[in-house]
Amino acid sequence: MKPVIGITLDWQEKGSFSQRPHHALRTHYFEAVAAADGLPLGIPYQKELIGEYVERCDGFLSPGGECASPAEWYVDEEQKNGKGGSPYAPSPRVAFELELTMAFLQSGKPVLGICQGMQQLGGLHGCRMTGDVHSYLKTELNHAPGVVPPExxxxxxxxxxxxxxxDIIGKETLPVNTAHREALVTxxxxxxxxxxxPDGCIQAIELAEYNFALGIQWHPEYFTDAKERGHMRIFEVFVASARFRF
Structure with missing residues (x-):
């Protein structure tokens, strides 16, 4: 049997799909997990089912998104003054996903966080972040979405x-895409x-107390067919870690 990988769905109050609240998520995450021989399963925000989600899934992927993180995570002065340090609006996803992430970590099952998912992994374990990586780092490197196509x-x-x-990639450098305004800074x-x-911006984290808890700031799900195998290796090792557990 293929290991089941739960993936948090994103949320929109209204959009092109529906003028009413709905879940949505790019297909790339599901395709990457399937390509790594996992069985991807979307997770909606039923808080009362978190225990069931953890029991039935063998691993958890926290994907990217555009949601404001908890205020206390930000180091920006405007956040400290109560004016808001995130360029993004609050979302019901955040409170649900933070609890879900901790439940998976405490179960010992592998967790992979991508982009916002990485920031949440870090924030839960004492990292702090900025809502404007360009201003904070005073960098000329543009990390923002849309500057370079994610492919x-x-x-x-x-x-x-x-x-x-x-150990997963097997070398010291890897070409990546970029699509983020926020970033971990401590x-x-x-x-x-x-x-x-190259400008020092944190691009990957690991939580030492868990067997597999990896955060990736870029979007490896766009490169599952690339000649550069490093991106696909992330998903393969993640899914293999989930398979090893059952």
């Missing part, structure tokens, strides 16, 4: 030797910073 590489990240990500006490962009 194209924007720069190379540097992967730290001795990390789980290095590490929690048990968080390993395993990859950085």
């Amino acid at each position: 194209e590489y924007a720069y190379e990240v540097r992967i730290e030797k001795g990390t789980q990500l290095y 590490a929690g006490p048990d968080v390993v910073l395993s990859a950085h962009a």
